[in-house]
Amino acid sequence: MARPKSLRKVVKPPGFKGYKPYGHQQRRQKPVDLLYEEYEALKLADYDLMTHQEASEIMGISRATFARIYERARRKIARAFVEVKEIKAVYGHALLDKSWLVCNKCFARFTIPETITERNCPVCKSYNIETVK
Template sequence: MARTKKNRLIQMAPDFGGFIPQGIQNRNGKEVHINFEEYEALNLCDYELLTQAEAAKMMNVSRPTFTRIYESVRRKIAKAFIEGSPIRFEGGNVEIASWYKCEHCKITFTLVENSPKVCPLCKNYIITENK
């Protein structure tokens, strides 16, 4: 019996549904589906320029698990580019991080699990959760 997958922590889901290649007359290519955790892995390593160890910690997974997720999304993107296939984002085993706003200095931030709810910049305790 297979183990149930642990939820991966992501900072934010994409606010768009995917990509469609331009200039393709015959759209016989099947859609490539990218899970939110794969999107987050690509974001953390290739956009935010974190190491895989740092990104794994942010997603609350082991580094080898993160590497598997990251390699999967890169293969899927390569396939979509080479075959001219549309890319669609879809769910997955994810939990979206809670974001907070400091009432004093007005910054928006997220907190590490089990840390005190205090602004990391001005140390103010008057914060509100953004939804």
């Protein structure tokens, strides 16, 4: 029996729900699902320019596990580019660092400090918000 996957710490969820190819007549294809932890691995290694060891410590996983997640993310992005497929952000096995919310009106992602009691979007003031899952 396989060992259950531990949750991977994600500091901030992706700021997008997905990406679609531009300028291509796309027939209905299944999108490529990019898990939150794969997004976080790409962000830490390629955007924040951290070593795999530094990034793995932030995510609370081993360096080898980080390397596997990072490689899987790179392959998914490459497949989406080459096969002209949509990329969708999917929750996966993530543990969000804080309680993140998304506004269904302006799509802003944010957290609310515990000292504030009113739960509305800080950008557009809408009450149509939900917890990021």
